[in-house]
Amino acid sequence: MTTKHNAPFKAELQSKIDTLKARRKPVCLGSIQFDSPLLLAPMSSIGTAPYRLLMEDLGAGGTVSELVSCHGINYKNIRTVQMLKIDPREKNIGLQLFGENAEAMALAAKVAEEFQPKFIDINMGCPVKKVVGTGAGSSLLKDTSTLGHFFSTIKKSIQIPLSIKIRIGWDQETINAMEVIHIAKEEGIEFVAVHGRTRAQQYTGSANWELLEHLGGKAPLDIIGNGDLHSNKLIREKMLHSNCQAFMLGRGPLRNPFLFLEPYLLPGEEDTLFFTPEDHYEILQKFVEYSRDYAHSDHTLLISIRKHLIWMAAGFNNVSIFRDQLFKTPDLNESMKISEDFFMKMQDKRKRLNDHESFMTSGHG
Ligand SMILES: Cc1cc2nc3c(=O)[nH]c(=O)nc-3n(C[C@H](O)[C@H](O)[C@H](O)COP(=O)(O)O)c2cc1C
Known part of the structure; x- marks a missing residue:
């Protein structure tokens, strides 16, 4: 099985993939080593085992599952528990849980740990009404006084690293990512992915990279910058010049599955039709x-x-x-x-994506 995963494609494509994969540099976030600083963002109904596997084949340095309900896990809902399944060929995978109650999250995290992910991630970014209405997702950003207990209760229940994925704040008036990260640091969270939008923004406007850069430079934990990294040029630029330690790509790879690899193309290669x-x-x-x-x-x-x-x-x-x-x-x-x-049988083999075109403007984080 492992050999199959090492060379899943025919020789010609595999050799192109291997060439670019060899240019990646591993990165450590907290105590976990990832194969590259470009990670697959969690996406509900999309970040399932087959897609995560494919993205690892195509250069993702690590992946995170779609959000899984802690209550569904604790009620032993079959569909929910199946969402925790990890393929034995997956390497660097985190399971993401959501919920509002520390004890319920701790219980569910213990169950999720048995599926042997590399880490457990807490969803603190979901803007969807149904989730926010229960006090979970981005709602957790609203009352920071409860976060210490929330983090420490979950942390104590598991042996593997714990991470969080947040938005920069609830709305423009209450941007508090730095405060949340300081509390997370105190309670032993290992790294933080930040989608550079507020909950109020949902998916409108653009990710606030100025703030993400500030967090990447000054926050006391490793920061994964996330939001709107949809072109290889932009991603390469970030890999060269950003203060963030890593980056998460969500919607981009859906339209360009080679987005984890193309930032590693050399100037001459970029002008050729590298992936056909x-x-x-x-x-x-x-x-x-x-x-x-x-x-x-x-x-x-x-x-x-x-x-x-x-x-x-x-x-x-x-x-x-x-x-x-x-x-x-x-x-x-x-x-x-x-x-x-x-x-x-395509005549014109060029792919022309408009990276600024709005694409998928709703999601769970
Ligand atoms: C369809 C869809 C589903 C998503 N599901 C999740 C999720 O389950 N958990 C989460 O933390 N974020 C979720 N997100 C948010 C993404 O992880 C990411 O933060 C967001 O899309 C911005 O990154 P991007 O511009 O690279 O797509 C979802 C986004 C989309 C578009």
């Missing part, structure tokens, strides 16, 4: 293979593959025709045939 439409088709096939082991039914498999197909096709010519064809078939094999025709 044919490469996109090959990784899609791999994703289908990984997904088969985890799908609850043919229908859920089709829905998941179709949404990834459409995201990955973004930026190529004739995407809307491709999308229409996909939606006309309820069959996965047929969908893959349509995709093969699209990716393998």
Whole structure:
């Protein structure tokens, strides 16, 4: 199984991947070593084991699961507990939990630890009403007086490192990321991912990188900067000049699955068509293979593959025709045939993504 994971692709694509992977430098966040400073951000209904595996194959230095409810775990809800499953081929994975109650979170963290992640992460960024209304997610940023107890109770229940993922504050008037990080440091949290928006912003405006840089330089814990890193140029720029110790990429890799690797292209290589439409088709096939082991039914498999197909096709010519064809078939094999025709027979092989175009403007963090 391990050998398979080491070389999941055909020789030509694998050699391109290996060339860029060899240029990555490991980074330590707290006591954990990651293969690169570019990590996959947690994303609900997306950051499942097959997608995390694929992203590690394609250079992510580490990954975080989608958010999992502590109450679902404690009630032994089967679907919830299945979300904790880690593939034996995954290397640097954190399981993210959400909840508002310290004791319930501590109990759930203990269960999650048995699935052998590298770390447990607490969701403190989710802006969604249903989560915030219960006092969980970004709501936790509102009353810092309870955070010490919250962190220490969870921390005491597990042996592995504990991290948090926050937003910069609840709203523009109450930006308090630095205060939260100081409390986290006191209670033994190892590192902090910060989405550079307030809860009030949801996904509007842009991530406040000025503040993220300030945190990266001055905060007492390792900081993972997150938000709007959607192009290889911007990511390379951050890797060279940022105060942050690492970066999380969420939406970007959905449309460009090579985004963990492309920042490592050299100037000459960047002008060539390094990753081709044919490469996109090959990784899609791999994703289908990984997904088969985890799908609850043919229908859920089709829905998941179709949404990834459409995201990955973004930026190529004739995407809307491709999308229409996909939606006309309820069959996965047929969908893959349509995709093969699209990716393998493309005339204009350039992918042209508009990195400033707004894309997926809701999510759980
Ligand atoms: C569809 C979607 C689902 C998300 N789910 C989660 C989640 O489960 N936990 C979390 O902490 N953040 C979640 N987020 C937030 C991302 O991790 C990230 O902070 C945000 O998208 C900004 O980064 P980006 O600009 O690279 O996408 C989600 C975002 C999206 C778009």
